[in-house]
Amino acid sequence: MNILTQTADGSNTLFNETIGEHYHSAHGALQESKHVFLEAGLKYAISQKEEQEISVLEVGFGTGLNFILSFAHSEEHNIQLNYTGIEAFPLSKEVIEKTGYDQYVTPAIWQKFISNYEGILTQKQVLSSHCELEIAHTTLSDFKAPQQFDVLYYDAFSVQHQPEMWTNEMIAHACSFLKVGGIFVSYAITGNLKRAVKSCGFSIEKLPGAPGKREMLRATKL
Numbered sequence: 036m037n038i039l040t041q042t043a044d045g046s047n048t049l050f051n052e053t054i055g056e057h058y059h060s061a062h063g064a065l066q067e068s069k070h071v072f073l074e075a076g077l078k079y080a081i082s083q084k085e086e087q088e089i090s091v092l093e094v095g096f097g098t099g100l101n102f103i104l105s106f107a108h109s110e111e112h113n114i115q116l117n118y119t120g121i122e123a124f125p126l127s128k129e130v131i132e133k134t135g136y137d138q139y140v141t142p143a144i145w146q147k148f149i150s151n152y153e154g155i156l157t158q159k160q161v162l163s164s165h166c167e168l169e170i171a172h173t174t175l176s177d178f179k180a181p182q183q184f185d186v187l188y189y190d191a192f193s194v195q196h197q198p199e200m201w202t203n204e205m206i207a208h209a210c211s212f213l214k215v216g217g218i219f220v221s222y223a224i225t226g227n228l229k230r231a232v233k234s235c236g237f238s239i240e241k242l243p244g245a246p247g248k249r250e251m252l253r254a255t256k257l
């Protein structure tokens with residue numbers, strides 16, 4: 036059961052009663068999504084590339100907040116965005132509609148996402164001339180992909196609440212989907228996570244965290 040709650044920046048999140056954790060930082064869902072995934076992840080990865088095309092893999096698609104902000108950025112800057120979200124427990128369209136996240140993007144972006152959401156759960160959809168979205172309805176451990184990605188948003192529930200998402204094996208499996216030069220970002224930055232990512236052949240950077248959190252992790256595949 037998920038309960039809609041407000042975070043400190045006024046944006047909403049869901050509290051998952053089974054896991055015992057929020058989908059986003061209680062300090063601010065919107066702030067965290069913008070800081071960790073949009074700014075440190077997508078925008079940084081685009082700045083490292085010559086082509087105006089980027090592929091994103093997200094672990095834990097959830098409400099789609101990271102996706103809609105990425106979609107809005109790609110539309111605004113004419114960047115082709117190929118986005119795959121892995122989600123073991125997809126939310127219903129009704130729950131996503133109640134998040135209030137429509138106010139953070141244009142009505143056109145929101146409509147393209149929400150009106151296609153149920154179709155996206157079964158197959159890849161072209162949302163615009165700049166954006167394709169696929170939600171893989173599977174666990175990360177069962178996920179397979181024929182291609183590799185430029186950016187990995189690692190947005191699983193925390194190690195305290197879902198330790199199986201943060202084992203060395205799970206991190207190595209997720210990192211195998213990144214291209215050389217690809218960027219891993221996560222709001223989390225434990226010693227174990229840094230060691231796991233480093234041992235997969237990444238250089239790591241500690242960046243200032245989203246408001247309310249000291250640090251976050253960004254890593255580049257060497």
Ligand SMILES: C[S@@+](CC[C@H](N)C(=O)[O-])C[C@H]1O[C@@H](n2cnc3c(N)ncnc32)[C@H](O)[C@@H]1O
Pocket residue numbers: 057058059094095096097098099100101121122123124125173174175176190191192193
């Ligand atoms: C912290 S929330 C992600 C929030 C999401 N990025 C958003 O913006 O709403 C973690 C997500 O991981 C999903 N999840 C849990 N176990 C998973 C697994 N084994 N594989 C893939 N996704 C999983 C949950 O259902 C939840 O949607």
